Amino acid sequence: xxxxxxxxxxxxxxxxxxxxxxxxxxxxxxxxxxxxxxxxxxxxxxxxxxxxxxxxxxxxxxxxxxxxxxxxxxxxxxxxxxxxxxxxxxxxxxxxxxxxxxxxxxxxxx
Amino acid sequence: xxxxxxxxxxxxxxxxxxxxxxxxxxxxxxxxxxxxxxxxxxxxxxxxxxxxxxxxxxxxxxxxxxxxxxxxxxxxxxxxxxxxxxxxxxxxxxxxxxxxxxxxxxxxxxxxxxx
Numbered sequence: 001x002x003x004x005x006x007x008x009x010x011x012x013x014x015x016x017x018x019x020x021x022x023x024x025x026x027x028x029x030x031x032x033x034x035x036x037x038x039x040x041x042x043x044x045x046x047x048x049x050x051x052x053x054x055x056x057x058x059x060x061x062x063x064x065x066x067x068x069x070x071x072x073x074x075x076x077x078x079x080x081x082x083x084x085x086x087x088x089x090x091x092x093x094x095x096x097x098x099x100x101x102x103x104x105x106x107x108x109x110x
Numbered sequence: 111x112x113x114x115x116x117x118x119x120x121x122x123x124x125x126x127x128x129x130x131x132x133x134x135x136x137x138x139x140x141x142x143x144x145x146x147x148x149x150x151x152x153x154x155x156x157x158x159x160x161x162x163x164x165x166x167x168x169x170x171x172x173x174x175x176x177x178x179x180x181x182x183x184x185x186x187x188x189x190x191x192x193x194x195x196x197x198x199x200x201x202x203x204x205x206x207x208x209x210x211x212x213x214x215x216x217x218x219x220x221x222x223x224x225x
Contacts, residue, residue: 006153031212033213040119041217042116042200042216042217043200043215043218048212050212090154092154094204094213098144098156099154099156101146101154103153104151106151
Protein backbone atom coordinates (compact mmCIF):
# COMPACT_ATOMS: atom_id res chain seq x y z
CA UNK A 1 0.00 0.00 0.00
CA UNK A 2 1.20 3.51 -0.76
CA UNK A 3 1.62 5.96 2.06
CA UNK A 4 3.85 7.83 4.44
CA UNK A 5 5.65 6.20 7.31
CA UNK A 6 6.96 8.10 10.28
CA UNK A 7 9.08 6.40 12.86
CA UNK A 8 9.19 6.03 15.72
CA UNK A 9 5.73 6.87 17.04
CA UNK A 10 7.13 7.88 20.45
CA UNK A 11 10.63 9.17 21.11
CA UNK A 12 12.33 10.20 24.30
CA UNK A 13 15.62 12.08 24.43
CA UNK A 14 17.73 13.79 27.00
CA UNK A 15 18.09 17.53 26.84
CA UNK A 16 21.08 18.59 24.75
CA UNK A 17 21.01 15.60 22.42
CA UNK A 18 20.25 15.80 18.74
CA UNK A 19 17.55 13.46 17.48
CA UNK A 20 16.46 12.50 13.97
CA UNK A 21 12.87 11.74 13.01
CA UNK A 22 12.30 9.53 10.02
CA UNK A 23 9.80 10.13 7.22
CA UNK A 24 9.50 7.85 4.21
CA UNK A 25 6.95 7.92 1.39
CA UNK A 26 6.33 5.56 -1.52
CA UNK A 27 3.81 7.78 -3.29
CA UNK A 28 6.31 9.24 -5.75
CA UNK A 29 5.52 12.73 -4.47
CA UNK A 30 7.90 15.57 -5.14
CA UNK A 31 6.83 17.79 -2.24
CA UNK A 32 7.39 16.86 1.39
CA UNK A 33 6.82 18.80 4.59
CA UNK A 34 7.53 18.77 8.29
CA UNK A 35 5.07 20.34 10.71
CA UNK A 36 5.14 20.82 14.41
CA UNK A 37 1.92 20.68 16.38
CA UNK A 38 1.48 22.09 19.87
CA UNK A 39 -1.84 22.33 21.73
CA UNK A 40 -3.87 25.28 20.48
CA UNK A 41 -1.35 26.28 17.81
CA UNK A 42 -2.36 24.18 14.85
CA UNK A 43 0.23 23.07 12.33
CA UNK A 44 3.36 25.14 12.05
CA UNK A 45 5.62 24.55 9.07
CA UNK A 46 9.22 23.73 9.95
CA UNK A 47 10.74 22.88 6.56
CA UNK A 48 9.48 21.85 3.19
CA UNK A 49 11.04 20.39 0.09
CA UNK A 50 9.60 20.75 -3.37
CA UNK A 51 12.15 18.55 -5.11
CA UNK A 52 15.09 16.29 -4.34
CA UNK A 53 18.25 18.04 -3.12
CA UNK A 54 16.36 21.22 -2.35
CA UNK A 55 14.47 22.44 0.72
CA UNK A 56 13.27 25.70 2.21
CA UNK A 57 12.74 26.99 5.72
CA UNK A 58 9.22 27.24 6.97
CA UNK A 59 7.92 29.48 9.72
CA UNK A 60 9.79 27.90 12.64
CA UNK A 61 12.99 26.42 11.20
CA UNK A 62 15.35 27.55 13.97
CA UNK A 63 16.87 24.60 15.80
CA UNK A 64 15.92 22.11 13.09
CA UNK A 65 17.66 20.71 10.04
CA UNK A 66 16.58 18.49 7.16
CA UNK A 67 17.98 16.72 4.13
CA UNK A 68 16.41 15.47 0.91
CA UNK A 69 18.91 13.16 -0.71
CA UNK A 70 16.23 10.81 -2.01
CA UNK A 71 12.74 11.49 -3.24
CA UNK A 72 11.32 9.00 -0.77
CA UNK A 73 12.96 10.30 2.36
CA UNK A 74 12.85 13.60 4.27
CA UNK A 75 14.40 13.16 7.74
CA UNK A 76 14.16 15.92 10.33
CA UNK A 77 16.87 16.50 12.91
CA UNK A 78 15.91 18.29 16.09
CA UNK A 79 19.12 19.84 17.34
CA UNK A 80 20.14 20.92 20.81
CA UNK A 81 19.60 24.50 19.66
CA UNK A 82 15.84 23.99 19.59
CA UNK A 83 14.74 25.54 22.88
CA UNK A 84 11.46 23.71 23.30
CA UNK A 85 11.57 20.49 21.28
CA UNK A 86 8.87 18.51 23.07
CA UNK A 87 5.98 18.35 20.58
CA UNK A 88 4.06 16.25 18.08
CA UNK A 89 5.76 16.20 14.67
CA UNK A 90 3.93 15.46 11.45
CA UNK A 91 5.42 14.68 8.08
CA UNK A 92 3.45 15.04 4.86
CA UNK A 93 3.91 14.75 1.15
CA UNK A 94 1.81 16.19 -1.63
CA UNK A 95 1.25 16.04 -5.36
CA UNK A 96 -1.26 18.06 -7.29
CA UNK A 97 -2.11 19.88 -4.09
CA UNK A 98 -3.40 16.85 -2.21
CA UNK A 99 -1.43 16.05 0.94
CA UNK A 100 -0.96 12.75 2.68
CA UNK A 101 0.16 12.67 6.28
CA UNK A 102 2.09 10.25 8.40
CA UNK A 103 0.81 9.20 11.81
CA UNK A 104 3.19 11.52 13.61
CA UNK A 105 6.04 11.24 16.08
CA UNK A 106 5.61 12.45 19.64
CA UNK A 107 8.97 13.67 20.87
CA UNK A 108 9.56 14.18 24.57
CA UNK A 109 12.77 15.74 25.76
CA UNK A 110 13.57 15.21 29.43
CA UNK B 111 2.08 35.06 0.51
CA UNK B 112 -0.71 32.56 0.97
CA UNK B 113 -2.40 32.27 4.36
CA UNK B 114 -5.39 30.65 6.00
CA UNK B 115 -7.45 31.89 8.93
CA UNK B 116 -9.74 29.72 10.99
CA UNK B 117 -11.36 32.19 13.39
CA UNK B 118 -12.92 29.61 15.72
CA UNK B 119 -10.44 27.81 17.94
CA UNK B 120 -13.05 25.61 19.61
CA UNK B 121 -16.68 24.86 18.76
CA UNK B 122 -19.17 22.80 20.76
CA UNK B 123 -22.22 21.34 19.05
CA UNK B 124 -24.98 19.02 20.20
CA UNK B 125 -25.22 15.66 18.50
CA UNK B 126 -27.67 15.87 15.62
CA UNK B 127 -27.29 19.63 15.23
CA UNK B 128 -25.88 21.29 12.14
CA UNK B 129 -22.28 22.44 11.91
CA UNK B 130 -20.39 25.15 10.10
CA UNK B 131 -16.64 25.68 10.48
CA UNK B 132 -15.24 28.87 9.04
CA UNK B 133 -12.19 29.27 6.85
CA UNK B 134 -10.87 32.38 5.15
CA UNK B 135 -7.87 32.40 2.86
CA UNK B 136 -5.49 34.81 1.21
CA UNK B 137 -4.08 33.81 -2.14
CA UNK B 138 -3.03 35.63 -5.28
CA UNK B 139 -4.90 33.50 -7.78
CA UNK B 140 -7.64 30.89 -7.75
CA UNK B 141 -6.65 28.69 -4.88
CA UNK B 142 -6.76 25.00 -4.33
CA UNK B 143 -8.59 24.55 -1.02
CA UNK B 144 -8.81 21.63 1.36
CA UNK B 145 -10.34 20.50 4.61
CA UNK B 146 -8.57 17.90 6.72
CA UNK B 147 -9.63 16.15 9.92
CA UNK B 148 -7.36 14.93 12.68
CA UNK B 149 -8.29 12.48 15.41
CA UNK B 150 -6.27 12.70 18.64
CA UNK B 151 -2.69 11.54 18.26
CA UNK B 152 -3.11 10.79 14.57
CA UNK B 153 -2.14 12.25 11.23
CA UNK B 154 -4.53 14.23 9.08
CA UNK B 155 -7.11 12.79 6.70
CA UNK B 156 -8.46 14.64 3.69
CA UNK B 157 -12.20 15.39 3.95
CA UNK B 158 -12.68 17.25 0.69
CA UNK B 159 -10.98 19.50 -1.81
CA UNK B 160 -11.84 22.27 -4.25
CA UNK B 161 -9.83 22.70 -7.42
CA UNK B 162 -12.27 24.26 -9.89
CA UNK B 163 -15.82 23.99 -11.20
CA UNK B 164 -18.83 23.61 -8.92
CA UNK B 165 -18.26 25.75 -5.86
CA UNK B 166 -20.11 23.33 -3.58
CA UNK B 167 -18.00 20.25 -3.02
CA UNK B 168 -18.96 17.05 -1.29
CA UNK B 169 -16.58 15.11 0.85
CA UNK B 170 -16.41 12.02 2.98
CA UNK B 171 -18.43 11.41 6.14
CA UNK B 172 -21.29 13.63 4.95
CA UNK B 173 -19.29 16.88 4.93
CA UNK B 174 -19.53 19.57 2.30
CA UNK B 175 -17.85 22.93 1.73
CA UNK B 176 -18.66 25.95 -0.37
CA UNK B 177 -16.08 28.12 -2.10
CA UNK B 178 -17.07 31.79 -2.14
CA UNK B 179 -14.57 33.82 -4.09
CA UNK B 180 -16.13 37.17 -3.15
CA UNK B 181 -15.69 36.39 0.54
CA UNK B 182 -12.40 34.47 0.23
CA UNK B 183 -14.05 31.73 2.21
CA UNK B 184 -14.30 27.96 2.15
CA UNK B 185 -16.58 27.02 5.05
CA UNK B 186 -17.14 23.41 6.02
CA UNK B 187 -20.67 22.22 6.80
CA UNK B 188 -22.51 19.15 7.96
CA UNK B 189 -26.30 19.01 8.39
CA UNK B 190 -26.27 16.67 11.38
CA UNK B 191 -23.18 15.87 13.42
CA UNK B 192 -22.41 12.53 15.03
CA UNK B 193 -20.40 11.93 18.18
CA UNK B 194 -17.65 10.44 16.00
CA UNK B 195 -17.15 13.81 14.31
CA UNK B 196 -15.40 15.14 17.40
CA UNK B 197 -11.90 15.97 16.18
CA UNK B 198 -9.71 18.82 15.03
CA UNK B 199 -10.39 20.28 11.61
CA UNK B 200 -7.86 22.08 9.44
CA UNK B 201 -8.43 24.22 6.39
CA UNK B 202 -5.57 24.49 3.89
CA UNK B 203 -4.71 26.41 0.74
CA UNK B 204 -2.25 25.19 -1.83
CA UNK B 205 -0.48 25.92 -5.03
CA UNK B 206 -0.27 22.56 -6.78
CA UNK B 207 2.40 23.53 -9.26
CA UNK B 208 4.68 20.60 -9.83
CA UNK B 209 8.13 21.44 -8.60
CA UNK B 210 6.84 24.52 -6.79
CA UNK B 211 4.19 23.11 -4.51
CA UNK B 212 3.39 24.33 -1.03
CA UNK B 213 0.47 23.83 1.32
CA UNK B 214 -0.43 26.28 4.07
CA UNK B 215 -2.67 25.23 6.94
CA UNK B 216 -4.86 27.17 9.30
CA UNK B 217 -4.49 26.83 13.05
CA UNK B 218 -7.38 24.40 13.28
CA UNK B 219 -10.78 24.27 14.95
CA UNK B 220 -11.42 21.74 17.68
CA UNK B 221 -14.92 20.31 17.54
CA UNK B 222 -16.58 18.93 20.66
CA UNK B 223 -19.87 17.05 20.42
CA UNK B 224 -22.21 16.95 23.41
CA UNK B 225 -24.96 14.34 23.77
